[in-house]
Amino acid sequence: MLGVISIFNLEGIFKDGSSSFLEKEQRRLTELYSLNLIGTPEEKSFDQITNLASRLFGVPISLITLITEDKQWFKSCVGLPDNLKESRSTERSAAFCHCVVADGNPLVVQDSSLDERFINNRFVKEYNIRFYAGAPIITKNNNVLGSLCIIDTKPRLFSEEELNTLIDLSNWVKAEIELKADLIERTISEQSIRTLYEVTSNNELSFQDKLRNLLILGCKRFNFPNGVVSRIKNNQYEVLEAIGASGDFLKQGDLIPLTDTCSSNVAASLEPVHIKDSYNQYTVNGFKIDEYIGAPIFVNKQFYGTFCFISGSHDVRTITYSDLEFLQLMAQWIGNELERLQSKTKLKESQERLQQIANNIKEAFWMFDIKEEKLLYMSSAWFDISGMTFEDFNQNPTLWLNAIHPDDLEYTVNRFKDIKESGEFDYRLFHANGTIRWIRNRIVPIFNKEGIISKIVGVAEDITDSKINEELLRKSDKLAAVGQLAASIAHEIRNPLTSIKGFMQLINNEQCSFKEILISEFNQIENFINEILMLANPHHETTYEKKPIDKLVQEVVNTIKGQANLHEIQFSLKMNDETITILCDGNQIKQAFQNIIENAVEAMPDGGLVSIEIGTELEQFVYVLVEDQGIGITKERLTKLGEPFYSNKEKGSGLGLMISYNIIQNHQGRIEFTSQLNKGTKVKVLLPIEC
Known part of the structure; x- marks a missing residue:
């Protein structure tokens, strides 16, 4: 999005007031104003075309018209009445060329008195216009700027060959406009680059001084009273630097919701933006914004903020594509400079962060040189895992092998000897405090230029807790099975045992001298059964x-x-x-x-x-x-x-x-x-x- 022009007053002119048409008209007007043709003096290159058209077709009036949002501007005119020639413009609503722009096709009116569209037209009545033929002036961006038209005060026929000739002449106008635009853009670009270089290459200035000078330069270049450099983060607009004619418009450190600023359009499009006639849309600190231009600042290819200029007045100013390109060029330098200034800090922070990660996470990093048979690096997390430091391992190369559980030693050593690709395996390690720790090692071979493994890089993780949880889960499953078995066994034993015990109590002492011993044993069996039942239902008959x-x-x-x-x-x-x-x-x-x-x-x-x-x-x-x-x-x-x-x-x-x-x-x-x-x-x- 390279420009926003107010076109709401066109809704009464056009029958088609759809959003798609208004967007098309907006793009057309943006390009028209960017070419710097409106309000400019007559130019010989364009006058040659209109004079040639009058002679070729034998008509008294020949015009090159440019249609703005409310006017028909005559870039070149031949044969116009003095009052129109002096003003060099008319209202858009009465212009025949308006229809050419709206339709995008050539228009031929052989007799306006017979055409319902123009019977009541002001120009037909006041200037007796009877014949009109116009060909659209279409840019390479497919925008219709206006028309090359011929006018007569009497009706006439117009052949297809004549119409093609008129279209050829309109293409000549288009070529002249593009040539003029290219020349202006090249000149402005050269000046812009030279000016920007003078500011940015001054080594005596600090970054903040250069930033302020760029804002001053932009205010003069674009004729805007206020300039702001911002950082946009979390939908907040933070002012990094600002200058303004009003003094207290904005100051460094101000925080504003992004949605309250015109820069929200830049954040949405990530392209330079020109907003015009937005007086009732954006207000910042009581300052009503009428016109705005802004470009995105990128740092490390990420959107960082905006470099923009703001006006609260309705001054007439023209913002061209070259202006927006220059604005983007300044924003690009700001981004590059921020990136350069931050690079050392970021590098240092990154190194510190990596070191902190290596030293503080539970996983331990290590690197081993196979040829030298030497441990090159080991993070401090290894101490938590094994209770031994990097220096301990280097002083005694066999320390690690001696620490491996004997049952896992052969398997672990073979995994290292036979390494051909990345792999993962678990083994047990004796901690220096005597406890056994489960270690999960992920190892990656590093090959030299000859394709031979020269180093091994690994990450070791203490998975003892995970192993314990697995063991607890296994125990839980086992307990569940035992509970079911216990309930079944207790049920099967208790019923016959109750019967036997009852009959034993019926036997008198003379008949069984071991009655007390037997009953005591039965009671013991009953207690055992009660214990078994507790496994099956631990809350059974529990009274707290x-x-x-x-x-x-x-x-x-x-x-x-x-x-x-x-x-x-x-x-x-x-x-x-x-x-x-x-x-x-x-x-x-x-x-x-x-x-x-x-x-x-x-x-x-x-x-x-x-x-x-x-x-x-x-x-x-x-x-x-x-x-x-x-x-x-x-x-x-x-x-x-x-x-x-x-x-x-x-x-x-x-x-x-x-x-x-x-x-x-x-x-x-x-x-x-x-x-x-x-x-x-x-x-x-x-x-x-x-x-």
């Missing part, structure tokens, strides 16, 4: 009440103490001075602690001490810490505790600890295990405090 945690634990210890004394196991209880209550099912909580404490007892076949401590944590939880001096649990086994059918004991089913896990989880708590081989195990149970 406020209970003191210390008394629950004490009751469990008292129950187990007799059995523990047989194995020379002592208990040490350290409890909080104040009673701490929890909302729970007392029997279930005691069952959970009984399983945990019995495991501690069974872990010390040669005797020892079971320490139990009760306290608070974060003022929201009560903890019960059970510590034994037993055989301990390996790291691999720790991760599987709580799974069904997995036990640290030779003949254990693993159901007891799994039930304890379920009970504590159903009470919104959790269980934590830590252990060392041959030193003992610590079990920490956390439960929410009932306030």
